[in-house]
Amino acid sequence: MRRRLLLLLGTKKGGFILDGDETRRAWRVRGPLCEGWPLNHLTADPVSGTLYAGGRSFWYGPAVFRSDDLGATWSHSSEGLTYGEDGPKMKTVWNITPVGDALYAGVDPAGLFRSDDRGETWQHVEGLTNHPTRPTWEGGFGGLCLHSIVPHPTDPRRMWVAISAVGTFATEDGGAAWEPRNSGVRADFLPDPYPVTGQCVHKLVMAPGLPDRLYQENHCGTYRSDDAGRTWISIEAGLPSTFGFPMVTHPHDPDTAFTVPLNGDDRGRFMPDGRAAVWRTADAGATWTDLRAGLPQQDAYLGVLREAMAVDRLDPFGIYFGTSTGQVFASADEGRTWREIASFLPPIHSVETLLVGS
Amino acid sequence: MALVRLPRSLVDLFPALPRQAEVPDVGTVAELVASLDARWPGLRDRLCDEGPALREHINVFVDGERSGLSAPLRPDSVVIVLPAVAGG
Numbered sequence: 001m002r003r004r005l006l007l008l009l010g011t012k013k014g015g016f017i018l019d020g021d022e023t024r025r026a027w028r029v030r031g032p033l034c035e036g037w038p039l040n041h042l043t044a045d046p047v048s049g050t051l052y053a054g055g056r057s058f059w060y061g062p063a064v065f066r067s068d069d070l071g072a073t074w075s076h077s078s079e080g081l082t083y084g085e086d087g088p089k090m091k092t093v094w095n096i097t098p099v100g101d102a103l104y105a106g107v108d109p110a111g112l113f114r115s116d117d118r119g120e121t122w123q124h125v126e127g128l129t130n131h132p133t134r135p136t137w138e139g140g141f142g143g144l145c146l147h148s149i150v151p152h153p154t155d156p157r158r159m160w161v162a163i164s165a166v167g168t169f170a171t172e173d174g175g176a177a178w179e180p181r182n183s184g185v186r187a188d189f190l191p192d193p194y195p196v197t198g199q200c201v202h203k204l205v206m207a208p209g210l211p212d213r214l215y216q217e218n219h220c221g222t223y224r225s226d227d228a229g230r231t232w233i234s235i236e237a238g239l240p241s242t243f244g245f246p247m248v249t250h251p252h253d254p255d256t257a258f259t260v261p262l263n264g265d266d267r268g269r270f271m272p273d274g275r276a277a278v279w280r281t282a283d284a285g286a287t288w289t290d291l292r293a294g295l296p297q298q299d300a301y302l303g304v305l306r307e308a309m310a311v312d313r314l315d316p317f318g319i320y321f322g323t324s325t326g327q328v329f330a331s332a333d334e335g336r337t338w339r340e341i342a343s344f345l346p347p348i349h350s351v352e353t354l355l356v357g358s
Numbered sequence: 359m360a361l362v363r364l365p366r367s368l369v370d371l372f373p374a375l376p377r378q379a380e381v382p383d384v385g386t387v388a389e390l391v392a393s394l395d396a397r398w399p400g401l402r403d404r405l406c407d408e409g410p411a412l413r414e415h416i417n418v419f420v421d422g423e424r425s426g427l428s429a430p431l432r433p434d435s436v437v438i439v440l441p442a443v444a445g446g
Contacts, residue, residue: 022429035370058416059441060404076371078403085408 003357010039010350044354052092057099064119073188080122082180097149106146108213120304127176140165148204162204183251186220203247203306207254217247246309255284260304270301294338307350322348361435372398388427415442
């Protein structure tokens with residue numbers, strides 16, 4: 001019996017699921033889901049198989065959707081997703097990350113919320129919002145969004161989050177106290193290029209099996225940390241630009257990571273020269289290789305947003321990315337060859353995978 | 359007994375929420391929303407923000423007049439909830 005493999009897509013006009021199996025040969029498009037709400041993230045708890053989606057309706061505000069039947073039916077809630085009557089109004093949900101039995105949501109204006117009842121109700125993680133740098137936080141073009149939530153794999157007290165145009169923060173006491181971890185990360189758009197906070201991190205990920213190793217794609221370069229984010233080194237040499245959004249790691253190898261450089265923040269933000277490529281490092285950022293086989297190499301002015309790339313956990317593993325013009329490209333051989341598996345979806349904000357029955 | 363008419367995009371979010379309902383014993387729009395929320399938990403959050411106020415792009419008309427949460431209702435009022443024209 002072949003296991004089902006689902007590609008979960010959050011788009012500007014609802015959720016979509018590409019239904020496939022572990023052969024990764026054929027995909028069937030299912031959607032739009034979640035009543036067509038703009039979704040920043042559609043993801044799954046890999047243990048329970050529960051699907052979660054976060055976003056904002058232009059009319060009805062922010063909410064988190066949940067499905068217990070792989071997307072056939074959905075419920076939603078935003079109870080507790082608020083800074084209160086005296087706080088800033090909640091704009092949208094950017095990221096949903098299951099952590100054990102809990103569920104975390106990153107939101108705009110930047111903050112972290114936790115649910116212990118599978119998204120029915122939410123509690124504000126006030127320690128982060130109470131950080132003394134909070135009055136200095138200012139959003140970028142994408143808003144003041146908390147978009148990356150990185151739990152420690154074994155220590156529930158430790159977690160990292162990343163906020164666009166603010167930077168990376170870490171807690172080691174379960175969320176009561178947080179500290180900025182941006183040393184060595186440039187902010188080329190500020191008078192002081194190395195501030196304590198203000199860095200425009202675009203995506204933060206953890207290396208598998210090495211919890212103190214983090215990678216980040218940034219508005220101003222690509223970085224690696226080997227000390228839990230306390231210090232960062234630039235690993236952008238060898239990449240075609242210093243600007244990109246997504247970053248994912250190999251499912252098992254902490255030295256291998258993937259990114260999609262775009263041509264620059266002031267040059268259109270598409271793949272350089274209109275030639276599509278994913279770039280891979282297999283030595284923790286010392287060198288980079290472009291992966292192009294099967295990707296369009298002419299007039300392909302594609303963009304890929306921060307959450308729109310993912311890997312599966314098969315062997316060899318697959319890697320997928322969605323574009324801001326609605327195409328999905330897939331590789332079933334770890335990035336060596338690619339093919340387009342969906343062509344005409346709405347702008348894609350996020351891509352995740354779920355292997356059912358694993 | 360106020361009569362409320364709801365948009366399709368809202369009723370699709372809640373099981374068995376009808377497009378049109380009669381709601382007894384409500385004296386304001388806020389009480390009407392609260393009554394609906396009691397039967398369909400979460401509905402208030404779809405129509406109202408933290409203000410508390412109607413969301414920016416939700417319009418409520420009471421007997422033909424655009425109204426806010428504090429608007430009074432008569433026993434025979436007709437309340438129409440309309441999402442603003444928007445999109446792309």
